[in-house]
Amino acid sequence: MTTATMMDVPLTIDLVVERAERWNGAVEVVSRRPDKSLHRTTYKVICERARRLARSLVQLGIGRGDKVATLMWNHAEHLECYFGIPLAGGVTHTLNLRLHPDEIAFIAGDAHDRFLIVDEVLLPLYDKIVAAGARFEKVFVVGKHGVHDNYEDLVAGGNDKTALPSLAESDALGTCYTSGTTGKPKGVIYTHRSTILHTLVAALPDSLQLSRSDTLLPVVPMFHVNAWGLPFVSALVGTKLVFPGPHLDPPSLLDLLSSEKVTVSAGVPTIWLGIREALDGNPNKWPLQPGLRMIVGGSAAPEQLIRDFDRLGLTLLHAWGMTETSPIGTVSRLPPHLEAADEATRYRLRAKQGVPTPLVDVRVRNWQGDVPADDKTNGELLVRGPWVAARYANNETPERWTKDGWFRTGDVARVDEHGFIQLTDRVADMIKSGGEWICSQEIENALMGHPAVREAAVIGVPHPKWSERPLAVVVFKPDATAELGQLRDFLAAKFPKFWLPDAVEVVEAIPRTSAGKFKKTELREIFKDRYARATDD
Numbered sequence: 001m002t003t004a005t006m007m008d009v010p011l012t013i014d015l016v017v018e019r020a021e022r023w024n025g026a027v028e029v030v031s032r033r034p035d036k037s038l039h040r041t042t043y044k045v046i047c048e049r050a051r052r053l054a055r056s057l058v059q060l061g062i063g064r065g066d067k068v069a070t071l072m073w074n075h076a077e078h079l080e081c082y083f084g085i086p087l088a089g090g091v092t093h094t095l096n097l098r099l100h101p102d103e104i105a106f107i108a109g110d111a112h113d114r115f116l117i118v119d120e121v122l123l124p125l126y127d128k129i130v131a132a133g134a135r136f137e138k139v140f141v142v143g144k145h146g147v148h149d150n151y152e153d154l155v156a157g158g159n160d161k162t163a164l165p166s167l168a169e170s171d172a173l174g175t176c177y178t179s180g181t182t183g184k185p186k187g188v189i190y191t192h193r194s195t196i197l198h199t200l201v202a203a204l205p206d207s208l209q210l211s212r213s214d215t216l217l218p219v220v221p222m223f224h225v226n227a228w229g230l231p232f233v234s235a236l237v238g239t240k241l242v243f244p245g246p247h248l249d250p251p252s253l254l255d256l257l258s259s260e261k262v263t264v265s266a267g268v269p270t271i272w273l274g275i276r277e278a279l280d281g282n283p284n285k286w287p288l289q290p291g292l293r294m295i296v297g298g299s300a301a302p303e304q305l306i307r308d309f310d311r312l313g314l315t316l317l318h319a320w321g322m323t324e325t326s327p328i329g330t331v332s333r334l335p336p337h338l339e340a341a342d343e344a345t346r347y348r349l350r351a352k353q354g355v356p357t358p359l360v361d362v363r364v365r366n367w368q369g370d371v372p373a374d375d376k377t378n379g380e381l382l383v384r385g386p387w388v389a390a391r392y393a394n395n396e397t398p399e400r401w402t403k404d405g406w407f408r409t410g411d412v413a414r415v416d417e418h419g420f421i422q423l424t425d426r427v428a429d430m431i432k433s434g435g436e437w438i439c440s441q442e443i444e445n446a447l448m449g450h451p452a453v454r455e456a457a458v459i460g461v462p463h464p465k466w467s468e469r470p471l472a473v474v475v476f477k478p479d480a481t482a483e484l485g486q487l488r489d490f491l492a493a494k495f496p497k498f499w500l501p502d503a504v505e506v507v508e509a510i511p512r513t514s515a516g517k518f519k520k521t522e523l524r525e526i527f528k529d530r531y532a533r534a535t536d537d
């Protein structure tokens with residue numbers, strides 16, 4: 001019997017905080033305030049304040065596993081909470097401020113949040129969630145605090161003599177709720193260990209690739225799966241952080257991207273659509289760093305968008321993940337042997353969701369077993385790995401996990417000869433027409449390549465003859481339009497005839513969830529009678 005001889009250092013958040021303070025201490029963290037002024041600080045100051053915050057929380061009775069909620073935009077104080085709450089042994093619960101107040105109140109109650117730290121500009125929302133039944137033992141405000149306690153006093157109250165608890169890597173560090181497009185939101189609780197491992201792998205050159213030579217602007221909110229884990233990665237490796245605060249309109253983002261010489265950013269496709277339009281309308285206004293990388297996920301990145309940014313000398317990097325996967329699951333980067341492939345192949349691959357990151361395992365399975373790597377056969381994407389949830393906080397929907405230990409993502413995918421995963425739909429959004437399945441996401445991604453189309457969602461609508469038929473809901477680009485026949489011709493080369501939408505509805509905007517995804521449940525409700533009297537062949 002051989003006994004290993006290595007140190008058993010727990011993978012806990014203090015490793016990141018110590019690294020950020022000691023070795024990246026001078027690196028800047030910039031935050032845009034609600035009044036648009038820029039606040040500048042460093043990792044050193046943030047880590048010192050986070051430790052004081054932790055001590056103060058311990059003094060107020062926060063102990064192991066106690067939840068402290070945040071209702072905040074992206075800024076330095078939120079990062080202090082990311083560190084300070086778990087250093088106290090607590091669990092950071094980032095509340096999604098885009099949800100309905102009733103839903104936020106439900107989530108805060110479900111999680112048993114004890115304290116809340118809230119931005120002054122979000123106090124009107126706080127009042128609504130209290131009116132909806134949320135209760136917190138203490139409320140601290142970043143900014144003018146009025147009747148509530150002041151976040152600055154909370155930080156200042158930390159006494160150096162107060163001991164911080166020793167942390168175990170299996171302790172809870174933070175919690176996020178699923179966006180709940182179907183059913184009630186469910187809690188996912190990350191451990192210190194899952195967060196540290198996710199942080200390390202996200203930083204790798206073939207993952208999200210962050211280093212101390214970078215400056216990162218996370219547009220993705222810190223309340224949405226920890227801004228995809230990027231603040232932890234930045235602190236660990238020494239990336240300068242630029243937080244946009246509440247100003248997420250394209251000109252405000254472009255001002256910051258340009259003035260702070262940002263080299264990496266991250267957000268959902270809608271953000272990049274807006275940025276592309278602003279750049280097209282004003283090509284010389286914002287000098288950006290050549291090769292600026294923009295990580296895109298949360299919804300599929302349309303191939304056309306990737307092409308458009310290349311034309312501008314900027315790179316979109318497509319990644320897939322979920323709240324349940326911390327979130328990074330797959331990243332789409334061309335392997336060296338495919339860099340010389342023809343243009344169409346390269347863009348097709350980059351628009352796919354890609355291959356799993358190290359330590360994550362995926363498979364695509366249908367009722368016949370694992371699907372062949374033929375780029376044709378669809379199945380459900382299953383995932384497992386050290387930062388994938390093993391259950392929900394209240395053990396809801398245990399059927400989402402297979403008996404052999406995989407998480408069922410609810411995403412429909414297929415695999416090509418290179419092992420690249422392509423998402424073709426959500427299981428719940430697939431359309432069954434005359435007994436045959438149609439993948440709605442595939443059609444909408446193709447439609448978004450039409451020169452007149454800004455955005456397109458495809459939904460299944462009840463049909464008297466075929467049970468369901470696809471309907472395209474389209475937003476045209478300004479001053480552009482196309483007839484149903486032209487859109488069908490455009491799609492006809494790519495899809496079987498029965499996949500082509502029978503009708504197009506033109507709208508001004510497609511309804512979206514709080515996380516920027518198309519709200520197809522709402523579209524299906526609006527257009528449920530669209531084919532009620534259809535008698536076509």
Ligand code: AMP
Pocket residue numbers: 178179225296297298299300301318319320321322323324327353409410411423426515
């Ligand atoms: P959330 O838990 O809110 O982050 O949502 C996760 C879901 O977003 C996934 O299950 C996918 O359906 C969708 N999603 C995330 N990234 C992508 C992507 N790159 N392409 C298509 N869908 C995505």
